[in-house]
Amino acid sequence: MNNDRRFGLKRHITLPGELALDGGSLLTGIEIAYETYGHLNADASNAILICHPLTADQFAASDHPITGKPGWWSRMIGKGKPIDPERYCIICSNVLGSCLGSTGPSSFMPGTETPYAMNFPVITIRDMVRAQAKLLDYLGIRQLKAVIGGSMGGMQALEWASTYPDRVKSVVIIASTARHSAQNIAFHEVGRQAIMADPKWRQGNYYEEKDPPVAGLAVARMAAHITYLSESGLTARFGRRLQSRQEKSFGFDADFQIESYLRHQGIRFVERFDANSYLYITRATDYFDLAEEHGGKLANAFRGTKSRFCVISFDSDWLYPTSESRVIVHALNAAGAAVSFMELSNPNGHDSFLLDAPDLHRTVHGFLEGDRA
Amino acid sequence: MNNDRRFGLKRHITLPGELALDGGSLLTGIEIAYETYGHLNADASNAILICHPLTADQFAASDHPITGKPGWWSRMIGKGKPIDPERYCIICSNVLGSCLGSTGPSSFMPGTETPYAMNFPVITIRDMVRAQAKLLDYLGIRQLKAVIGGSMGGMQALEWASTYPDRVKSVVIIASTARHSAQNIAFHEVGRQAIMADPKWRQGNYYEEKDPPVAGLAVARMAAHITYLSESGLTARFGRRLQSRQEKSFGFDADFQIESYLRHQGIRFVERFDANSYLYITRATDYFDLAEEHGGKLANAFRGTKSRFCVISFDSDWLYPTSESRVIVHALNAAGAAVSFMELSNPNGHDSFLLDAPDLHRTVHGFLEGDRA
Numbered sequence: 001m002n003n004d005r006r007f008g009l010k011r012h013i014t015l016p017g018e019l020a021l022d023g024g025s026l027l028t029g030i031e032i033a034y035e036t037y038g039h040l041n042a043d044a045s046n047a048i049l050i051c052h053p054l055t056a057d058q059f060a061a062s063d064h065p066i067t068g069k070p071g072w073w074s075r076m077i078g079k080g081k082p083i084d085p086e087r088y089c090i091i092c093s094n095v096l097g098s099c100l101g102s103t104g105p106s107s108f109m110p111g112t113e114t115p116y117a118m119n120f121p122v123i124t125i126r127d128m129v130r131a132q133a134k135l136l137d138y139l140g141i142r143q144l145k146a147v148i149g150g151s152m153g154g155m156q157a158l159e160w161a162s163t164y165p166d167r168v169k170s171v172v173i174i175a176s177t178a179r180h181s182a183q184n185i186a187f188h189e190v191g192r193q194a195i196m197a198d199p200k201w202r203q204g205n206y207y208e209e210k211d212p213p214v215a216g217l218a219v220a221r222m223a224a225h226i227t228y229l230s231e232s233g234l235t236a237r238f239g240r241r242l243q244s245r246q247e248k249s250f251g252f253d254a255d256f257q258i259e260s261y262l263r264h265q266g267i268r269f270v271e272r273f274d275a276n277s278y279l280y281i282t283r284a285t286d287y288f289d290l291a292e293e294h295g296g297k298l299a300n301a302f303r304g305t306k307s308r309f310c311v312i313s314f315d316s317d318w319l320y321p322t323s324e325s326r327v328i329v330h331a332l333n334a335a336g337a338a339v340s341f342m343e344l345s346n347p348n349g350h351d352s353f354l355l356d357a358p359d360l361h362r363t364v365h366g367f368l369e370g371d372r373a
Numbered sequence: 374m375n376n377d378r379r380f381g382l383k384r385h386i387t388l389p390g391e392l393a394l395d396g397g398s399l400l401t402g403i404e405i406a407y408e409t410y411g412h413l414n415a416d417a418s419n420a421i422l423i424c425h426p427l428t429a430d431q432f433a434a435s436d437h438p439i440t441g442k443p444g445w446w447s448r449m450i451g452k453g454k455p456i457d458p459e460r461y462c463i464i465c466s467n468v469l470g471s472c473l474g475s476t477g478p479s480s481f482m483p484g485t486e487t488p489y490a491m492n493f494p495v496i497t498i499r500d501m502v503r504a505q506a507k508l509l510d511y512l513g514i515r516q517l518k519a520v521i522g523g524s525m526g527g528m529q530a531l532e533w534a535s536t537y538p539d540r541v542k543s544v545v546i547i548a549s550t551a552r553h554s555a556q557n558i559a560f561h562e563v564g565r566q567a568i569m570a571d572p573k574w575r576q577g578n579y580y581e582e583k584d585p586p587v588a589g590l591a592v593a594r595m596a597a598h599i600t601y602l603s604e605s606g607l608t609a610r611f612g613r614r615l616q617s618r619q620e621k622s623f624g625f626d627a628d629f630q631i632e633s634y635l636r637h638q639g640i641r642f643v644e645r646f647d648a649n650s651y652l653y654i655t656r657a658t659d660y661f662d663l664a665e666e667h668g669g670k671l672a673n674a675f676r677g678t679k680s681r682f683c684v685i686s687f688d689s690d691w692l693y694p695t696s697e698s699r700v701i702v703h704a705l706n707a708a709g710a711a712v713s714f715m716e717l718s719n720p721n722g723h724d725s726f727l728l729d730a731p732d733l734h735r736t737v738h739g740f741l742e743g744d745r746a
Binding site: 022023024118121122179180181182183185186187189190192193194196197198199215216218219222223226229231234235237238239240248250251252254256258259262263266279283286287289292318 | 395396397491494495552553554555556558559560562563565566567569570571572588589591592595596599602604607608610611612613621623624625627629631632635636639652656659660662665691
């Protein structure tokens, strides 16, 4: 599936050697698809790694090859924007387990033309980061000027700081958490069950039939999408407003605008995302618990770090609320790290970091500038 | 389906005449299944109507005929409890559209042996209440000492106060709202889409095959169930604790206790509930907007009321948060109604009203006692 370059990928490598995964297995022939913006300077000191959220991809600041839409973070990355390709070499790679060119369940197993499907090993956030580190090795980048991520991207940024402390000068963690809560896991589990309940899922073996479990995946997306928005944001944007009809239909069509919007989100999503990848990547986030990897004490994850940290939360984010960011900040303080923390006010819930958020953009810009002193 | 009395119903009537529904159609031959606890006194002045929440039923204080579990409000109703059958005649009827004996989509259309399925008309909360009023007519109860309901039961209690102000002396509204918000609708829409995405739903015509869309209905229940619990309650009860295994499985079994719990909720639910009823009843709650029925002004719903009101919310309820109760209280104040309002502290989210909540029980008891003065 991915191997046929159908996405018109600009950049794509096969990692040399093998990758030992947290789950105990070895992956070989790992392909990583990535995009870059800007140029690496002579001493390779201007590289910034962007870690993408759950269902995003490497097209952070370039048009998406399937949807044709602008990059998911094109508000943040671009000329004259906080992360400027005229100054930085910006790298964004599709995470291991995903479906936009990097190895995942829809990829062929090495030496075969059979997709992994559910034979793909369960991976962790740390496994994703290890693959990214190998990509940087290949690109000749020893140390990142910064690693920056929102949501699941923030989890990767935390893992970078913990696993490769000498390779990250600065770390920006936005709308994220150091561990998935019971409620976070619960929402993901609903999504996974929706996919697995779809008979077209076929225990994951739907690739040959080219008839994927789009209905289940759409329901999973709809459930998740509610958690990305705030109650007040939904009320402001949709409230109880009806669709074009002025009257309720007394039927089961999408009467309310919010219904139509959610259905649309589900339908659009299945065009660009693989159901099995959704299973694996949600599992990776549910498994994420940085403290657990360090003897149950989050501060241990950052002992001796020389990185600078910037932690940002949004007041209307109920998926990873400010309290989760505070846990990270307290641990960083306990580890003696240099950390700045900001809770930003924004009505758009968890998705604030992807939307028009001038104070987020100012904060990230200021933090990156602060490193030049 | 319902007509065969398979539930061993104690009480069951066919309403005389027809019922004109808000959606414009007429229903005839409506059956209402109900339970009573205690005896009606000579002047029929001690009747209390209990309105049940979304997926509950008439078995408020008696064992459930399918699950064998104690009544869903047996903490509230019983000898020596706040609503005491030694003093009151307590009535609880299965709502119109449901599946425990009252007419709903699984019922045969009058004069046929064909279930309504999706030919059942879309009903409203007010339609449910109109059917209850006809039941009370049959029972010879002109005026209720009290109508009491939590969640969707609270919506019915509000409709009672608005539609039949002379028939309710006291109204108790617990953990409820006067209108469904965009987020409320969104969660219900996910559930409906999960059911309709299940190929076994067959456009609602699954009764003959006796092979209902249990997978979709279970996913719907799982998504809804998350909204019934608080984040902190989930963390306290489950956190990230693993199932019996001490290690993560690096697979897709239920590793975390919260996953196993949610799956269990889904599986148990489909044994006792009809998928089409779930569609219709969630639709009724989404349509509910008491202000809209009264020219857009909620206070108009209560103009001239002589009923006493008690409004109760829980601080950890994020489905119908305290702010929704305040909207009701403000409207009641604006209408000059006698109203007492209490926000109770309880870690169990929306479901608090069904669980061990001594201060809820005290409040309801005190409010009912207050009427005797």
